Amino acid sequence: MVTVRLWGSLAELVDGKREIEITATNLRELLEGLGEAYPALKPQISRGVSVAIDGRIYNDTWATPINETSEVVLLNRLVGG
Amino acid sequence: MSQIHVKTIINGDASEFLCAADETLLDVLRDRLDLTGSKEGCASGDCGACSVTMDGRLVCACLVLGAEADGTEITTIEGMATGENLHPLQQAFLDHAALQCGICTPGFLVAAKSLLERNPDPTEEETRYWLAGNLCRCTGYDKIVRAVLDAAKIMRETA
Amino acid sequence: MPKDEFTPRTFSVVGTRPLRPDGIDKVTGRARYGADISAPGMLTGMVLRSPHAHARICSIDTSVAAAMPGVKAVITRADFPVHPENNGTADVLDNCMADKKALYDGHAVAAVAASSRRAALDALATIKVVYEVLPHVLDVDEAMKLDAPILHKGRKQEGVPADVSDNVLTRTEYGHGDPEIGFQMADLVIERQFKTAATHQGYIEPHSCLATLGSDGQGDLWVCTQGHYMARNTCAEILGLDSGCLRVTPSEIGGGFGGKTTVFLEPTALLLSQKSGRPVKMTMTREEVFRASGPTASTSIDIKIGMTKDGTITAAKGDYRYQNGAYEAMNGTLGAMTGFAPYDLDHVKTVGWDVVTNRPKAAAYRAPGAPMAAFAVESVIDELAYKLGLDPIEVRLKNAAREGTKSAYGPTYPAIGLEATLKAAKSHPHWSAPLGENQGRGVACGFWFNFGGDTCVSLMVNPDGTVSLSEGNPDIGGSRAAMSMMAAEELGIPMERVRTIIADTAALGQNEVTDGSRVTFAVGLATIKAARHAIQIMVERAAMTWGIDPEAVEWVDGAAQPAGPNAGKHPPMSLAEIAAIASNTGGPISGHFEVNAEGAGVSFGTHIADTEVDPETGAVKIIRYTVFQDAGKAVHPSFVEGQLQGGAVQGIGWALNEEYIYGKDGTLQNAGFLDYRIPVASDLPMIDTAILEIPNPGHPYGVRGVGETGIVPPLAAVANSVSRAAGVRMTSLPMSPPKVLAALKKM
Numbered sequence: 001m002v003t004v005r006l007w008g009s010l011a012e013l014v015d016g017k018r019e020i021e022i023t024a025t026n027l028r029e030l031l032e033g034l035g036e037a038y039p040a041l042k043p044q045i046s047r048g049v050s051v052a053i054d055g056r057i058y059n060d061t062w063a064t065p066i067n068e069t070s071e072v073v074l075l076n077r078l079v080g081g
Numbered sequence: 082m083s084q085i086h087v088k089t090i091i092n093g094d095a096s097e098f099l100c101a102a103d104e105t106l107l108d109v110l111r112d113r114l115d116l117t118g119s120k121e122g123c124a125s126g127d128c129g130a131c132s133v134t135m136d137g138r139l140v141c142a143c144l145v146l147g148a149e150a151d152g153t154e155i156t157t158i159e160g161m162a163t164g165e166n167l168h169p170l171q172q173a174f175l176d177h178a179a180l181q182c183g184i185c186t187p188g189f190l191v192a193a194k195s196l197l198e199r200n201p202d203p204t205e206e207e208t209r210y211w212l213a214g215n216l217c218r219c220t221g222y223d224k225i226v227r228a229v230l231d232a233a234k235i236m237r238e239t240a
Numbered sequence: 241m242p243k244d245e246f247t248p249r250t251f252s253v254v255g256t257r258p259l260r261p262d263g264i265d266k267v268t269g270r271a272r273y274g275a276d277i278s279a280p281g282m283l284t285g286m287v288l289r290s291p292h293a294h295a296r297i298c299s300i301d302t303s304v305a306a307a308m309p310g311v312k313a314v315i316t317r318a319d320f321p322v323h324p325e326n327n328g329t330a331d332v333l334d335n336c337m338a339d340k341k342a343l344y345d346g347h348a349v350a351a352v353a354a355s356s357r358r359a360a361l362d363a364l365a366t367i368k369v370v371y372e373v374l375p376h377v378l379d380v381d382e383a384m385k386l387d388a389p390i391l392h393k394g395r396k397q398e399g400v401p402a403d404v405s406d407n408v409l410t411r412t413e414y415g416h417g418d419p420e421i422g423f424q425m426a427d428l429v430i431e432r433q434f435k436t437a438a439t440h441q442g443y444i445e446p447h448s449c450l451a452t453l454g455s456d457g458q459g460d461l462w463v464c465t466q467g468h469y470m471a472r473n474t475c476a477e478i479l480g481l482d483s484g485c486l487r488v489t490p491s492e493i494g495g496g497f498g499g500k501t502t503v504f505l506e507p508t509a510l511l512l513s514q515k516s517g518r519p520v521k522m523t524m525t526r527e528e529v530f531r532a533s534g535p536t537a538s539t540s541i542d543i544k545i546g547m548t549k550d551g552t553i554t555a556a557k558g559d560y561r562y563q564n565g566a567y568e569a570m571n572g573t574l575g576a577m578t579g580f581a582p583y584d585l586d587h588v589k590t591v592g593w594d595v596v597t598n599r600p601k602a603a604a605y606r607a608p609g610a611p612m613a614a615f616a617v618e619s620v621i622d623e624l625a626y627k628l629g630l631d632p633i634e635v636r637l638k639n640a641a642r643e644g645t646k647s648a649y650g651p652t653y654p655a656i657g658l659e660a661t662l663k664a665a666k667s668h669p670h671w672s673a674p675l676g677e678n679q680g681r682g683v684a685c686g687f688w689f690n691f692g693g694d695t696c697v698s699l700m701v702n703p704d705g706t707v708s709l710s711e712g713n714p715d716i717g718g719s720r721a722a723m724s725m726m727a728a729e730e731l732g733i734p735m736e737r738v739r740t741i742i743a744d745t746a747a748l749g750q751n752e753v754t755d756g757s758r759v760t761f762a763v764g765l766a767t768i769k770a771a772r773h774a775i776q777i778m779v780e781r782a783a784m785t786w787g788i789d790p791e792a793v794e795w796v797d798g799a800a801q802p803a804g805p806n807a808g809k810h811p812p813m814s815l816a817e818i819a820a821i822a823s824n825t826g827g828p829i830s831g832h833f834e835v836n837a838e839g840a841g842v843s844f845g846t847h848i849a850d851t852e853v854d855p856e857t858g859a860v861k862i863i864r865y866t867v868f869q870d871a872g873k874a875v876h877p878s879f880v881e882g883q884l885q886g887g888a889v890q891g892i893g894w895a896l897n898e899e900y901i902y903g904k905d906g907t908l909q910n911a912g913f914l915d916y917r918i919p920v921a922s923d924l925p926m927i928d929t930a931i932l933e934i935p936n937p938g939h940p941y942g943v944r945g946v947g948e949t950g951i952v953p954p955l956a957a958v959a960n961s962v963s964r965a966a967g968v969r970m971t972s973l974p975m976s977p978p979k980v981l982a983a984l985k986k987m
Binding site: 101111112116117118119120121122123124125127128130157158159161162167171174175176177178180181182183184185186187190206208209210212213214215216217218219220221222223224225226227 | 257260266269270271272278358441443444445446493497717879881882886888890912913921924927
């Protein structure tokens with residue numbers, strides 16, 4: 001089980017839960033699992049999220065490994081210029 | 082509208098062309114004579130990217146009509162180097178990394194050359210005020226000013 | 241777990257300052273930018289633009305234009321074949337060519353391709369557009385009100401409350417703890433409102449492209465862009481083309497800063513070309529650049545911070561309301577994420593709002609959304625420090641985020657360089673230099689993310705032992721030189737033997753746009769890996785030649801050599817020697833690397849600004865300016881300095897002079913460089929820089945992205961400086977002379 005931290009307004013979509021537990025060993029399982037378990041999160045996930053794993057930012061790589069002890073934080077999909 | 086026949090000297094070479102009455106010298110240089118080194122940044126004389134000299138005077142080519150060039154001597158960025166030898170200002174810009182995207186560089190070089198022809202030993206302030214008519218968005222002007230002052234020094238020493 | 245790439249080493253090429261390889265072309269005027277190309281039979285394309293800020297388009301009659309001499313094609317939105325499914329692409333298309341409504345002054349409604357500029361202009365003048373003018377809204381707070389004119393219905397995302405208008409597309413909240421508890425622990429609480437005006441990236445080169453598209457869907461596009469793959473993919477999606485059939489070549493680019501990370505003219509140019517059967521060149525005028533490309537958001541920000549007497553921040557709240565022009569963007573969200581990022585806070589809550597208004601579609605400007613947020617936050621911290629009699633750098637050090645700090649936007653920081661930049665600032669002579677009359681000193685911190693993204697590099701070893709490097713990222717800061725340097729470092733050959741080019745879209749796989757401070761990091765990483773791949777092949781070729789196992793061969797100083805005495809006595813084979821016998825040993829030698837680089841870190845900077853205020857005119861002069869930023873490893877120090885100086889000066893312009901000025905009718909009043917006043921050489925002193933190098937664990941050489949962070953602190957540093965010089969807190973940007981004078985008079 002991995003603990004995922006949600007930003008404030010995203011948590012409001014899941015009864016205010018700032019932290020969610022989900023079974024996932026990589027990025028793909030994380031995003032799909034979140035959408036399955038919490039359909040209210042699906043629109044944001046399909047619009048795009050970035051995921052901070054232990055302080056570093058990941059966007060797309062499905063195979064990115066996630067440990068049970070990793071800090072996993074969802075962020076809005078980041079853009080630069 | 083019939084076109085105007087213009088005879089001029091550009092970078093030391095005789096040049097003849099036809100242009101419309103409302104065409105600017107910049108339009109002529111870029112679109113008729115393939116001299117695309119002078120750039121259009123604004124077409125209103127505010128950015129200096131089209132700087133050329135006309136009879137030794139620094140002008141924005143976008144503010145000069147093509148027809149006005151008749152009987153004058155024009156120098157552009159393309160005339161600054163001599164064959165494979167760069168002008169000291171051009172070399173100084175490279176040495177000081179005084180360009181990033183480089184779009185403003187031709188205008189700055191022509192303007193700086195004009196400055197040093199009048200004032201071979203400008204202060205930093207004089208340099209900044211002379212170049213205030215040339216906009217750069219990448220560099221913050223720091224390395225450009227250093228390059229010009231350095232080139233001035235080199236040109237004084239080799240004069 | 242993030243993979244650590246970095247290994248400490250001493251460098252021979254990286255860290256030096258060679259001349260840039262594209263330099264001679266640029267100082268002689270030979271370099272070819274977007275508008276410096278022509279093609280046989282080329283037509284000129286021009287756009288008809290809405291004169292109204294908000295209007296329904298009832299009808300467009302192009303019949304007269306189509307029949308005029310020299311006119312070969314006329315198009316409106318009806319001629320575009322596809323309605324993109326993706327909302328983002330649909331917005332881009334609508335921005336390139338309006339559909340049912342014109343949403344801002346300058347919005348494209350029709351376009352022609354004709355044999356000359358004059359013929360095109362004459363044709364545009366005959367196009368009859370019937371508009372039903374609608375009420376417009378330009379200000380973010382006005383646009384949020386329930387009675388505001390609405391641009392799009394039904395685009396509110398979940399989480400946006402019902403008590404704000406449909407112009408509010410997103411509401412995002414970040415933070416942790418409970419600020420109300422934290423405020424009670426403070427000795428002083430300051431609450432302030434701030435406003436910033438919209439600004440433009442101000443690149444000197446207007447958008448320009450040359451498009452050729454056949455009726456068979458095969459096309460060529462020459463364009464000044466930060467991302468030619470983005471241009472290809474977006475145009476293909478909009479026009480219903482196979483992206484592999486559209487070959488996009490990037491010209492040299494005359495500045496972008498984020499403003500050229502999207503398309504404005506290109507789909508139109510391609511469609512005009514297809515319809516006319518001729519190449520079509522389109523170049524924006526400067527006025528069009530201001531009216532119809534991508535400025536920044538303007539903002540309305542509320543900040544509340546509580547601090548104890550000894551300078552500890554106990555609570556922080558921010559409400560960031562950003563208008564992004566006529567379409568969706570996330571500048572407010574990014575502002576809400578970044579404003580408090582430099583600080584270690586127990587109680588913080590930020591809310592970001594992204595709102596549409598009748599202005600051009602916002603594009604990124606270096607670090608999108610962050611400079612405005614930093615302005616607001618850093619101003620309040622400065623005011624707290626001032627009122628509590630504390631040193632502004634000490635206060636920031638006291639609250640500075642470090643490794644292990646839970647950031648205000650969520651993740652825990654790994655090793656970061658904020659404290660180092662603050663300490664460097666504190667011990668720098670600038671911080672303790674004396675100030676004169678009417679002068680003030682401001683300091684501010686800024687934060688920005690770094691990005692990775694899709695990257696491909698191909699490295700070819702030529703028969704003569706030189707190396708050709710192909711990468712897919714337009715060079716906006718000298719990155720070709722940096723790639724050559726990293727390849728040379730890895731291969732152990734002189735940099736002069738490596739030539740780096742930006743390949744067109746047909747030559748490499750997908751590459752993410754040049755943005756997000758990503759190129760030296762991600763393309764550099766791919767370059768190093770491609771070089772290592774080539775080395776592996778050359779090692780095998782040497783081993784084959786010597787008849788020994790490749791495991792017994794190592795690469796040292798640009799040559800293959802036996803790894804130990806047991807491998808046998810063979811003199812080293814240089815890269816050139818191996819290259820010369822490539823055809824004998826298996827064929828041409830090249831290495832390549834493709835990756836979606838992830839796991840990038842974050843970036844911090846600290847700026848110190850000294851200004852002098854003229855009490856009679858309100859004019860502000862920059863007296864001294866120093867930038868402190870962590871680059872991880874500065875591959876080419878002069879180019880890193882250039883990024884820091886350029887970002888600082890853009891921020892200075894944003895702070896002091898630049899703004900979009902609108903009339904009551906919603907039209908832009910200052911669409912030119914005369915009245916949109918960017919800094920000139922006489923406005924400024926030299927900009928000093930201090931590059932810190934705390935290696936990034938995610939890059940083999942420790943490189944961090946540097947391009948964007950430099951624009952985040954200056955709005956705040958200059959505002960803090962002016963506030964102290966003038967003796968009054970400035971809360972509205974730009975701090976142009978009339979506004980400074982008004983603030984002085986109010987005292």
